[in-house]
Amino acid sequence: MLFLTRLALKNLARHRNRTVITSIIIAFAVLMYILYDSLIGGMSEMSYATIIDYEAGHLQVVTEEYWQAEKEEEELPLEHLLTFDDRLQKEIRQLEGFLAAAPELNFLARLNNGVDELPVLGKGIDPEAFGSVFAMQNQFVEGSMFAPGESRAVMGKRLADLMELGVGDYITLLVKDKEGTFNTIEAEIAGLVHTSNPNVNQNIVYLPLALAGKGLNVDEQVSKVIIRLENKETAAKSAAGLESRVKKIDNRLAVYPWHELEAITFIDAAELEKQVIFAIILLIGAIAIINTVILAALERMGEIGMMKALGLQNKEVVFTFVLESTGIGIIGGIAGILLGTVSVALLAKFGVDFGAMAGMDITTFGLPIIGKIYGVWNPAGFVRVFSFVVLTSLLASILPAYWAADKDPVKTIYHR
Amino acid sequence: MALLELKGLKKVYDQGKIEVPALRGIDLTVEQGEFTTIFGPSGSGKTTLLNLIGCLDTPTAGTILFDGQSLGELDKKELALVRRHNVGFVFQSYNLIPVLTAYENVEFAIRLINKYDKREIRDRVMGILKAVGLEGLENRRPNELSGGQKQRVAIARALVKEPKLVLADEPSANLDSKTSEEVLAVMAKMNRELGTTFIFSTHDPLVMDYARRLIEIRDGLIAKDQRREQDAVLN
Numbered sequence: 001m002l003f004l005t006r007l008a009l010k011n012l013a014r015h016r017n018r019t020v021i022t023s024i025i026i027a028f029a030v031l032m033y034i035l036y037d038s039l040i041g042g043m044s045e046m047s048y049a050t051i052i053d054y055e056a057g058h059l060q061v062v063t064e065e066y067w068q069a070e071k072e073e074e075e076l077p078l079e080h081l082l083t084f085d086d087r088l089q090k091e092i093r094q095l096e097g098f099l100a101a102a103p104e105l106n107f108l109a110r111l112n113n114g115v116d117e118l119p120v121l122g123k124g125i126d127p128e129a130f131g132s133v134f135a136m137q138n139q140f141v142e143g144s145m146f147a148p149g150e151s152r153a154v155m156g157k158r159l160a161d162l163m164e165l166g167v168g169d170y171i172t173l174l175v176k177d178k179e180g181t182f183n184t185i186e187a188e189i190a191g192l193v194h195t196s197n198p199n200v201n202q203n204i205v206y207l208p209l210a211l212a213g214k215g216l217n218v219d220e221q222v223s224k225v226i227i228r229l230e231n232k233e234t235a236a237k238s239a240a241g242l243e244s245r246v247k248k249i250d251n252r253l254a255v256y257p258w259h260e261l262e263a264i265t266f267i268d269a270a271e272l273e274k275q276v277i278f279a280i281i282l283l284i285g286a287i288a289i290i291n292t293v294i295l296a297a298l299e300r301m302g303e304i305g306m307m308k309a310l311g312l313q314n315k316e317v318v319f320t321f322v323l324e325s326t327g328i329g330i331i332g333g334i335a336g337i338l339l340g341t342v343s344v345a346l347l348a349k350f351g352v353d354f355g356a357m358a359g360m361d362i363t364t365f366g367l368p369i370i371g372k373i374y375g376v377w378n379p380a381g382f383v384r385v386f387s388f389v390v391l392t393s394l395l396a397s398i399l400p401a402y403w404a405a406d407k408d409p410v411k412t413i414y415h416r
Numbered sequence: 417m418a419l420l421e422l423k424g425l426k427k428v429y430d431q432g433k434i435e436v437p438a439l440r441g442i443d444l445t446v447e448q449g450e451f452t453t454i455f456g457p458s459g460s461g462k463t464t465l466l467n468l469i470g471c472l473d474t475p476t477a478g479t480i481l482f483d484g485q486s487l488g489e490l491d492k493k494e495l496a497l498v499r500r501h502n503v504g505f506v507f508q509s510y511n512l513i514p515v516l517t518a519y520e521n522v523e524f525a526i527r528l529i530n531k532y533d534k535r536e537i538r539d540r541v542m543g544i545l546k547a548v549g550l551e552g553l554e555n556r557r558p559n560e561l562s563g564g565q566k567q568r569v570a571i572a573r574a575l576v577k578e579p580k581l582v583l584a585d586e587p588s589a590n591l592d593s594k595t596s597e598e599v600l601a602v603m604a605k606m607n608r609e610l611g612t613t614f615i616f617s618t619h620d621p622l623v624m625d626y627a628r629r630l631i632e633i634r635d636g637l638i639a640k641d642q643r644r645e646q647d648a649v650l651n
Contacts, residue, residue, distance in 0.1 A: 003527045009514035306511035309472060310525050310573075311500020361526055409472045413507060415461075 004316060011296070012331075017294055023182040023332035025288040026322035026389055029281040030336025031343065033385045036277050038344045038375035039352075045376055046196070048232075048258070051254040054197040056258050057102070057226035058235045059242065061092065066223060067177035076106045076121070078178040081221035088225070091245050095238055097230040100132035103222040105212045109173040109185070111155075111205060113163045120159065121204050122173055124212025124222070133228045134194060136200075143191030145165035148208055152190035156201035160192050167192060173274075174204060177217040185215035196371070203387060232258060278385070285389050286396035287331070289325045293397045297321065297404030304404055305412030314405040322394055329393025333386045340382065347375025417484060419580055419613050420469060422447040425478035427464050427636075438464040440636035441478070448580065449611045451604065453627035455618055460637040462617035463585055469615065470503050470583045471495040483580060500528050504574025504583035504612075506603075512558040512573075516547065518565075520555035522572045529577050544572045546598045548602045566593030571599060575606050582606075584616045588623055600626045 012019050052058060063181075065078035082088075084103040092101045105124030112119050127145045131137050137145065146152035153171060160166060172187040187207055194201055213220060229238060235257035244340040297304065307317055352373030368398065425442040428435050430469060438461045446452060454462050467473040468480060471487055480487045482498060499505075504525070512521050522541045532540065545554050548568040558566055567587060574582050584603070604626050606643065607614050616623050624630055628647035632640035 003524060007513070007524075014515045044499065190568075302509065302511050303513055306505075306507070306513075307503045308496065309470070309499060309507075309511075311496050311498075311503075311528055314497045409466050413472070413511065 001319070003229040004320050005323060008320045009327060011320070013322050015296060015299075017082050019294065019328055019331070022288045022292045023335060023395040026285050026329060026332025027335035027339060029284045030333055030385050030389055031339045033278060033281045034336070034340030034345055035347070035375075037254055037274060037378050037381040037385075038340075038347055039373060040271075040274055041378050042347070042351075042374045042380075045398050046373060051261065052198045052258050052299055053230060053249035054195050054200045055134075056131050056261050058232050058258050059091045059227040059239050059337070060256045060257070060258075060261075061225040061227065061242070061246060061253060062223065063250075064254045065252065067075055067254060067256060070280055076108050076223065078107065078216055080252070081105075081218055081223055082225070082250065083220065084225055087249050088246060088253075089237045090295055091249065092225065092227060092242065094245075095227070095229070095242055095268060097234050097238065099228040099230055100129065101225050102126060102133040103209060103225050103228045104130075105209055105216065105218065105221070106137050106223040107212065107216055109205065110184045111159075111163060112172040112174060113165055113169070114172075116163060117371070118159070118163060120173070121199075122175065122212060123204055123206050124216075125206055126211040130206075136195070137405055139193040139195045143189065146190040146206075146208055150190070150208055152208070153187035154191045154193060154206040155189065156204060157179050157192040157194040158198075158201040159203065159205070160189065162202070163188055169207070173207075173215070175215055177215065179217060181217075183217070185211060187211065208409075220270050235259070239336045278388070281385070282388055282392045284326070285329065285392045289328065289393045290400050292328065293321055293325055293400040293404070296324070299401065300404075301407065301412045304407060305409045305414075308405075308409040309413060314402070317392075317405035318398065318401040321404060322397045325397030326390060326394045326406035329390040332393075333389045336389070337386055343378060344375050348377065351375070417448075418445045418481075419448045419450075419483055419486045420444070421479075421480075422469070423479050423482065425465075426462070427468060427473070427475045428476045434444060434499055436552055437636055439468070439475070439562065442633075442636075444614065444631070444637060444638065444641075446613060448613055449607070450606045450629055451627055452629040452631060453618055453624050454614045454631045454633055455624060456633035456639070458619075460633045464491075465633065466585050466615065466617050469581070470505060471498050490510055502575070502580045504577065504579040504582040506570050506574050506582065506587045508589040509587040510558070510570045512566055514558050516559055517555050518550055518561065518572075520568045520577050521569050522560070522584070523572045526576045528642040531577075531597045540576055544576045545569075547606070547607065548572045548575075562595075563590050563592075564591075564592075564599060567591060567599050568602065569596070570648065571602055571606075577610065577611070578610060581613045581615065584614065584618075586618055586620075587616065587619045593622065596620065 020156045026321045029033060062288040063082055065076060065081045069077045069080060079351040092098065103126060106123045109120055109122040131145065139155050145154060165171065169189050171187055171189060175183050175185060178184045185207065229235060239255040240259040246255060304317060422442050422444040427439040428437045438522055442465060442582050454465060456462055457522055487495065516524065522545060524535060526540060527535050543550060548571055550565060550568055550572065553561065553565060561569065561583055587599060591599060600623060606612055628644050630642045631638060
């Protein structure tokens with residue numbers, strides 16, 4: 001076997017051009033996967049950050065009924081609200097790693113500029129608490145945040161442009177209050193924001209909590225309390241701990257970590273796309289290897305016959321071809337990993353601005369990213385793609401190698 | 417005991433709707449140490465006979481006893497083992513492995529039988545290369561050797577494991593007469609010194625001159641089987 005291994009290694013150098021070309025194909029496939037994996041990883045990280053920073057925070061305290069209704073019926077009910085009283089605030093503040101908490105009153109509304117009307121999501125907020133949970137304060141392109149108690153609103157620049165509104169203009173929000181009665185909320189636009197979150201830019205109108213509460217007739221109740229922690233990775237553990245404590249205040253309450261939000265689940269769907277790319281890459285590698293083995297076998301018919309005349313069994317002939325193909329897989333895999341390492345290092349350092357490349361704002365397409373996307377390192381992805389490429393090279397060569405080894409020795413010896 | 421006993425050996429090639437008989441019933445016995453030449457016109461069945469004896473092909477009918485063992489009872493794997501341990505082949509086109517040196521091509525055959533340690537392998541390979549006149553050329557690859565040198569490597573590869581039988585199919589067909597003579601002299605020497613049985617298939621009168629037994633095949637049958645007390649060259 002050692003001699004056959006040596007022979008297989010020598011054969012790698014024998015058809016140098018073919019080995020190099022097949023290795024390049026495999027290396028390119030590995031590189032593509034690593035780049036895609038890094039970019040998707042970077043995009044996911046940025047998307048998580050965007051959703052956490054502008055919409056979801058790290059934890060949400062809500063009533064279970066509200067959570068289910070919001071999730072399943074895609075409604076924003078006003079009858080399953082909670083009271084953000086001193087007891088609840090105290091419990092939340094005692095949470096390990098706690099940074100800030102902000103109440104929110106969410107409602108569906110129709111935004112009217114006097115001429116046109118658009119369905120929007122209204123959010124009643126406490127501007128001070130909101131500013132400490134969300135990263136909105138630096139995203140104002142015009143105006144500023146309203147003060148508590150004012151009859152003023154903040155909305156996304158894109159929504160304002162769509163409705164031909166600007167700072168100082170007045171808007172009317174048509175809402176249904178808790179009793180189901182239509183009501184209107186009037187407000188002056190205090191500021192316009194442009195964030196990396198397309199939902200904030202084009203769907204949401206922020207109002208002072210008191211103004212929204214009055215218009216919806218919900219007293220001082222809120223839909224949810226959003227909590228920001230020092231570290232997002234501790235969210236799941238913190239949620240479980242906090243939930244057991246807040247249930248003692250109101251047993252309808254539940255606490256959900258950021259990664260259970262629907263928007264996050266949607267981002268995770270990109271993983272499926274990654275699997276498809278992965279399968280395509282393995283297929284490319286397999287085709288390259290099968291092609292190489294068949295060509296090598298056709299060229300070496302006389303040799304295969306001679307090896308069989310020397311007494312080699314089929315499995316030993318197969319072994320030499322499989323080892324040779326695996327060698328190509330290893331060479332291509334290593335080259336791909338090296339190229340991938342350099343590329344990911346560049347991506348992680350300099351990033352890539354797809355928006356600038358395409359000459360447009362990619363948040364328009366619903367991607368919650370503004371500016372550059374930075375690659376992330378995923379060593380497990382490197383190991384995975386390398387292992388699978390080598391394994392694919394090995395497996396893909398077995399069948400053509402058997403085809404070659406099973407040839408009639410007489411025909412192969414006298415093959416010209 | 418005879419090394420080979422062939423009884424009623426037939427081989428028919430199926431070429432679509434046509435059946436082409438290559439051997440029509442060969443009865444032949446070859447003793448250990450014989451230096452035999454099979455000759456006859458093209459298509460007479462010489463190569464087919466060699467392939468059957470060498471376990472590379474299976475007969476349509478008849479039996480082959482190799483060293484007392486019926487080859488018909490063996491499966492592919494067992495036939496491969498018979499070739500590995502007992503048969504050496506020399507072909508017209510050498511069929512050397514181009515990525516291996518002369519030494520490694522020869523070493524390949526002896527490595528397969530898994531019988532000798534590293535030092536013995538080296539001694540045997542170097543010994544046989546010296547015997548076929550390739551001392552000093554062991555590190556050359558086939559593309560750095562002449563036709564005669566390549567055929568010598570092929571002979572060394574066939575002999576290094578000291579098989580009971582060496583089958584040589586037109587070994588001189590690609591060689592000039594001087595080189596042919598050198599190569600044949602090497603094989604005749606091995607036959608005398610090691611007692612290895614040689615069976616040649618050839619058209620070449622020079623090869624026939626070296627043989628002590630001449631078998632003529634015509635239309636798949638033995639037309640003549642002539643033994644000589646002495647060969648025409650070495651006596």
